Amino acid sequence: MAKHRRSLVEILADHKDALYDPEHREFIENIASALYERHECFPRWPESVRFFYACYDLNYQVNNGGFAQAAYNVPQLIPVAQKAFAQFGRKKAAALCERALSMLPAELAEQLAKGFTGTESLEDVFDHFDESALAKLDKRVPEEFWADDKLQELVQQNRKDFEKVDRIK
Numbered sequence: 001m002a003k004h005r006r007s008l009v010e011i012l013a014d015h016k017d018a019l020y021d022p023e024h025r026e027f028i029e030n031i032a033s034a035l036y037e038r039h040e041c042f043p044r045w046p047e048s049v050r051f052f053y054a055c056y057d058l059n060y061q062v063n064n065g066g067f068a069q070a071a072y073n074v075p076q077l078i079p080v081a082q083k084a085f086a087q088f089g090r091k092k093a094a095a096l097c098e099r100a101l102s103m104l105p106a107e108l109a110e111q112l113a114k115g116f117t118g119t120e121s122l123e124d125v126f127d128h129f130d131e132s133a134l135a136k137l138d139k140r141v142p143e144e145f146w147a148d149d150k151l152q153e154l155v156q157q158n159r160k161d162f163e164k165v166d167r168i169k
Contacts, residue, residue, distance in 0.1 A: 051084035068132035
């Protein structure tokens with residue numbers, strides 16, 4: 001088994017379940033960091049862990065560069081995040097992801113038409129983000145899209161699932 005800097009078992013052992021406090025989001029940050037170290041195992045993770053990772057990363061991508069950035073970097077996470085938002089009861093966030101999914105084929109085709117292969121300049125990529133039809137969605141992001149509270153609740157309710165990830169190869 002690969003040695004990782006962060007152990008989910010240890011992070012969870014040090015955490016006392018509580019309501020989410022936005023002034024202290026270290027817990028979800030630590031969980032996310034541990035999962036990023038293991039992202040290649042995503043398909044083998046329990047659903048609750050995949051939901052956490054997809055929502056957390058989609059929140060990061062959209063906050064950083066919008067839905068166009070998410071489509072460029074992690075298009076495969078959008079449908080997982082959509083399902084997670086629906087499970088969380090975040091209907092507006094789920095609907096926004098569903099809209100992004102409906103626009104994804106055209107977005108990916110546009111990236112191909114521009115010759116994007118992973119070697120393009122950052123300037124070209126950022127110009128594309130500004131021009132992308134997905135950029136219109138960035139203005140429609142509801143407050144419920146920012147899901148830290150639900151992510152913490154998800155981990156606390158599914159501790160065993162998150163602990164299992166340390167053992168997945």
